Amino acid sequence: MAYMCNYMISIPNAGxxxxxxxxxxxxKLKVKAFDLFKSRAKQQEGEVRYFVxxxxxLLAFETEGYxxxxxxxxxxxxxxxxVYLGLMEAQIHSSYPI
Structure with missing residues (x-):
């Protein structure tokens, strides 16, 4: 686990x-990250999703407890x-990037 300001990042598997x-x-807000090429997770009702x-x-980030x-x-x-992952060229999108 890594601490960054008020944020804590937890990654289940090193790879x-x-x-x-x-x-x-x-x-107490959580934002979950997942790789869209490896996951087909559907957006949960009432939660917010961003794409990077x-x-x-191509990563998706979805709130939990929004x-x-x-x-x-x-x-x-x-x-x-x-930044923690070293993705300095990352661009955040509010909708699925085409």
Whole structure:
């Protein structure tokens, strides 16, 4: 687990860094990351989803426990996770990138 400001990142398997969870300790919001090429997860009702493109990678990030949190908080959590993974060229999209 890695701590970044108020965020904690947990990654279950060392080889599967795209399947981690970002935790905001203050608001208790979680944002789960998953690789869209390896997962077919459907968006949960009431949750918010963002997409990240970086080179040939396509990641999705979905909130867990969303209660009208500020969009900026979610975007900061995603950007910190991308920095942690070394995806400096990452671009965050609010809809599925075509």
């Amino acid at each position: 599967q860094q795209a399947n981690g969870t970002i935790h905001d300790r203050r608001t 493109t970086a080179g040939n990678q 209660k009208r949190h500020r969009q900026l908080l979610i975007l900061q959590m995603i950007s910190r996770y991308c």
